[in-house]
Amino acid sequence: MNYLLNTSPITTHNEQFGGTNPNIKFDKPTSNTKDELIERIDNKKQSKSLFGFEIKNKIDFYKYIAVDIVSESVFKYPYNYITEKTLKPLAHGRPFIIVGPVDSLKALNNYGFRTFSSIIDETYDSIKDDEQRFFAVCNTIKKFVDRPLVQVVDDVNSVKSTILHNQNIMRNLIQVETTSILKQINSYIGE
Amino acid sequence: MKIEIRPEHHKIIKEKFNVVAEIDARDFDRDYSILESLLLKHKRESYTIYDKFLISAMDINYYDDLLPCSILVINMIRIFERLDIPFFTLLFITTHNGIEKEFEIVLKDHPKDDRPVVLYTMISNANTPQTYDWIDYLETDTIERAGMCLMHMAKSHRVALYNYLIENNLDKQIAISQHFSNNYKQDIMDNYNELST
Secondary structure: OOHHHOOOOOOOOOOOOOOOOOOOOOOOOOOOOHHHHHHHHHOOOOOOOOOOOOOOOHHHHHHHEEEEEEEOOOOOOOOOOOOHHHHHHHHHOOOEEEEOOOOHHHHHHHOOOOOOOOOOOOHHHHOOOHHHHHHHHHHHHHHHHOOOHHHHHHHHHHOHHHHHHHHHHHHHHHHHHHHHHHHHHHHHHOO | OOOOOOHHHHHHHHHHOEEEEEEEHHHOOOOHHHHHHHHHHHOOOOOOOOEEEEEEEOOOOOOOOOOOOOHHHHHHHHHHHHOOOOHHHEEEEEOOOOOHHHHHHHOOOOOOOOOOEEEEOOOOOOOOOOOOOOOOOOOOOOOOEEEEEEEEOOOHHHHHHHHHHHHOOOOOOEEEEEOOOOOHHHHHHHHHHHHHO
16 A cells, blocks of 8 residues: 555556446447447337437427436446436436446435335345446346336336425435535534 | 536635635546646645645546556645645545545545545536426326436446347337447547547
C-alpha cells in the first residue's frame, strides 16, 4: 500500500468504463455482420435506434411499455451509480429492472423510493459477484416479460400506489439533495 | 451532455467556501498534467479552511483490478502531494456514494486533520432536469410491449444483455434500442474517442 512512494500519475486505465468481465460469455453480438443485425430488426418493421417499435410520439414512449429494463452506465463497479437511466422510469411511472452495479435498488430504497419486489424478483440486486448478478438479472427479465401481456399489465396495475409514491419522491429530489449538501458542508465547517 | 454539479449545489458551495479554482474531473481524467497545470496556476502560499479547489466528479471513474481504488483518487492525491498543496484544500463533490473510503486508503498514514472534503449527491444536472414531462402513465391500456431496453453506447454488459435478449427471443416482448454494431471493440474505441474530444 505504498501508493504515495511514486508520485507519478497513473496513465493507463481499463479498456472500458467499469471494466469488463471475461467470464461473461456473451461478449460479442451474435449477429455475424452489421447488415444482418439491422436486418433482424428491420424485418419486424422496427428501427434500430427508435426503441424497437413504431413510436407514435418519442416523448411519451413510456406509455407503451410495462417495465423499463435499465442498462445502467456501469455494471462492474465498486459503488451504486444512479443515473438518469434509472430516474426516468421513476419519474414516468413505470416499474424497472436495473442491469447495473450491486445494491442499486438498495441505494434507491435509502432515498425513500420503493421498488417492485411484489411483482419482480429483485434478489439479483444484492449479488456481489458480477457474473452471477448478470445472469440473475437476465433470469428476472425473462421471467417477468416472457408471459402473456395481459398478465404483465395486471402486475403493473397492482403497483400503482408504489409508482405514485416514487413520483412524489422524484418531485422533491432536488430540494432534498440540496438540503443534504448544505448539511454536509455545515458539518465540515461546524455551523 | 456534460454531467455537472446541479446549479443549486454550486451556489451553496460558492456561498460557503472561497473557491480558488473549479475543475471538472472529466477535463483531466485522460491527461493528469492538465490538473497539475491548473493547480499550479492557482497555487498559493497559504490557505484557510475556506479556501478550496473544487473538483467535481459527476461522471463515472476508471477502476483497475490491480488498484484498490480509482485512478482518479490516486492521481489527484499524488499531484496534490507533488505540488505541496494541503489535502484539506480539495473539495471533492461526486455522485459516487462511498468514495471517501478511497481517500482513507490512499491517505492511511497521513494526519487526520489534513483530509479532502468529500460531498456526495445522487443528482447532477444530467439525471434531474428541472421539470419532467409528468404524463399520467398510470393508464395501462396503452401498453404494447412488456418491456423496453434503451442501451445506447456499446459497453460490455450492454452487449452481453443484448445477446441474451436476442438468444432467448425476448426481442418480441421487449423493445430494444442499441447503438452498437457487431464490431464491439471498435464501438468502444469510437465512444472513447468521442468522449475524449
